Amino acid sequence: MLYITEIYKSLQGESTWSGLPCTFIRLSGCNLRCSWCDTEYSFSSGDQISIENIIEQVKDLDCDLVEVTGGEPLAQDDAGLLVQALLDLGKTVLVETGGHMDIDLVSNQSFRIMDLKCPASKMTHRNDLNNIAKLTSKDEVKFVIQNKDDFLWAEKTIREYKIEKKCNVIMSTVFGVMCRKELATLILQSGLNIRMQIQLHKLIWSEDTQGV
Template identity: 45%
Template sequence: MPMNSPKSLPLQSSSSPDSTLRITEIFHSIQGESTFAGEPCVFVRLTGCPLRCTWCDTAYAFHGGTDMSLATVLDQVKSYGCRLVEVTGGEPLSQAAAFPLIAGLCDEGLEVLIETSGAMDISTVDPRAKIILDIKCPGSDMEDRTRWDNLQHITQKDQIKFVISDRRDYDWAVDVVHRHHLADRCPVLFSPVFGGQELRPMAEWILQDRLPVRFQVQLHKFIWNPETRGV
């Protein structure tokens, strides 16, 4: 839904240079991915990303955005009265102020999810937050940007996601799951590229291989038009 709709609050500028974030949008929607799929969730989409995945569906968050103070972001998130919040992007951890934002959201007693590309160091993320770590498959053209040392910081409360564009990506992801014993660390998500990898073949591959993973689709793209922002 467009940012000027009733569902999404207008962004407010901040003149303070301290704890300032560059924000693309803040909105209230249905969580479309992860083990929290289907739950109401507030999304804080930060601007900017150092990666350029071939299948990226949020390229509009690469540039632009609005400067907002940490206090303003926290107030807008709390105004929705929703316990679940996701900090996403772009790549949210590319902004230094994302770390105090995450801590501040946790301090408010919210359940905080962090959607990160896997290219940034997660070791200093507030341990109360839940990391959803994307491991880039070859089809993304960003495979070499993965920080493999992030795996040592993943715990059972976190999740690991593979976005899969074809059979080659699938086979590569299966090898990584087995080689790093990922299913023993946390829930593992296999997510087909929307409009690319067909759902049924991938579901059948998972069943045939007896994989201990969660097959997920981007639920919000089935509820709203896939090009709609702010959902």
């Protein structure tokens, strides 16, 4: 059983999978409190649903790409069982997780998108950098950048742990706070192989729209 905030089909708005139709399974609850969080509604909302029921809803939405997200999905004990059930169903599975939980709680046959928290999030102290050694070439590391100090911290971390040699590295701005042109300039100046992303769903719909 898992606590679920919402299950819906939309376009993937982030990661290297951006723009593709995707079914989202948003698990409830999070053990972080990032200053810029855009899914606070998932902290306490949701219903307890069996994995079998979740799988039936996924089948009804008829989409090959599925993302398990949150909140923090890995904070629920049965998240790994859900991911495995989706893989057994033949789905391509993305798992969006913070950098503070053991990413090996879910199968490395999924595509794990790990969000390392920069200083402006006020959650940097919770990052578990041991996860970096567990990354595969299928995985992705995301940094949400609010200001230049965030970028410099992320750049230092990428270089120190050679993250860009392990997997895709993605950066985006805190929506509506940092100028995208500033982040683009910093990426170009760094010389690092970083992919800049824009939260596509917030441009198509609106920043506060749920279920998209």
